[in-house]
Amino acid sequence: xxxxxxxxxxxxxxxxxxxxxxxxxxxxxxxxxxxxxxxxxxxxxxxxxxxxxxxxxxxxxxxxxxxxxxxxxxxxxxxxxxxxxxxxxxxxxxxxxxxxxxxxxxxxxxxxxxxxxxxxxxxxxxxxxxxxxxxx
Amino acid sequence: xxxxxxxxxxxxxxxxxxxxxxxxxxxxxxxxxxxxxxxxxxxxxxxxxxxxxxxxxxxxxxxxxxxxxxxxxxxxxxxxxxxxxxxxxxxxxxxxxxxxxxxxxxxxxxxxxxxxxxxxxxxxxxxxxxxxxxxxxxxxxxxxxxxxxxxx
Numbered sequence: 028x029x030x031x032x033x034x035x036x037x038x039x040x041x042x043x044x045x046x047x048x049x050x051x052x053x054x055x056x057x058x059x060x061x062x063x064x065x066x067x068x069x070x071x072x073x074x075x076x077x078x079x080x081x082x083x084x085x086x087x088x089x090x091x092x093x094x095x096x097x098x099x100x101x102x103x104x105x106x107x108x109x110x111x112x113x114x115x116x117x118x119x120x121x122x123x124x125x126x127x128x129x130x131x132x133x134x135x136x137x138x139x140x141x142x143x144x145x146x147x148x149x150x151x152x153x154x155x156x157x158x159x160x161x162x163x
Numbered sequence: 164x165x166x167x168x169x170x171x172x173x174x175x176x177x178x179x180x181x182x183x184x185x186x187x188x189x190x191x192x193x194x195x196x197x198x199x200x201x202x203x204x205x206x207x208x209x210x211x212x213x214x215x216x217x218x219x220x221x222x223x224x225x226x227x228x229x230x231x232x233x234x235x236x237x238x239x240x241x242x243x244x245x246x247x248x249x250x251x252x253x254x255x256x257x258x259x260x261x262x263x264x265x266x267x268x269x270x271x272x273x274x275x276x277x278x279x280x281x282x283x284x285x286x287x288x289x290x291x292x293x294x295x296x297x298x299x300x301x302x303x304x305x306x307x308x309x310x311x312x313x314x315x
């Protein structure tokens with residue numbers, strides 16, 4: 028696809044997070060937009076988290092639930108006043124449940140230009156389980 | 164004698180007068196909201212932009228995750244600025260199956276006008292962590308000037 032054929036991007040308002048989890052801190056929390064795709068070898072997750080620095084990114088995996096969290100410090104200086112405000116800034120939070128097919132010890136994360144890339148390889152072999160049925 | 168106020172416009176209340184009254188009512192309804200800055204009409208043009216100012220500079224910020232500075236085309240005139248570029252998301256292999264596809268690619272172009280003149284020679288732009296920041300120093304004429312009051 029050449030540049031002239033590429034479709035025009037439309038502005039989208041950032042999605043504020045709606046969750047049952049009570050926030051313990053002030054400020055708005057947003058849901059990052061993500062792409063998740065699966066290949067034979069694994070699952071890749073890409074999340075747009077503009078403004079998040081690597082040190083402010085928090086990845087947490089508990090009971091097959093992956094939480095990605097990124098804090099964003101306000102980029103504005105103390106003496107700046109608004110002329111036009113179309114978006115607001117705040118932390119990003121989103122949770123995903125992982126299937127057992129993923130080798131959770133081999134998840135690889137990379138944050139570049141505000142995009143988080145998580146590569147989650149599938150387990151070498153899904154261990155076949157045989158359930159013996161006892162006869163009484 | 165008219166008992167009821169006519170619903171349709173009469174020569175005393177023209178259509179335009181009626182519209183004007185509605186507009187004023189709406190302004191009154193929404194004008195009292197505490198935080199006006201978040202109600203500003205969205206231009207609906209990508210990328211969404213925040214503009215701030217202090218004594219010496221205007222600051223323009225936009226969220227462009229995944230984009231690098233050299234993929235952006237920024238040009239500035241005395242009171243206006245244009246940002247254009249294309250956000251590319253690499254196509255995945257055919258066998259990849261998507262579970263979620265929320266991120267979008269495409270080209271964009273946006274014009275912004277500033278409230279005052281800027282010194283075009285000193286405009287600086289940087290792109291870090293997916294945020295574009297443009298610092299535009301105000302032209303001398305646009306800067307606020309302190310006026311001292313002379314004692315007579």
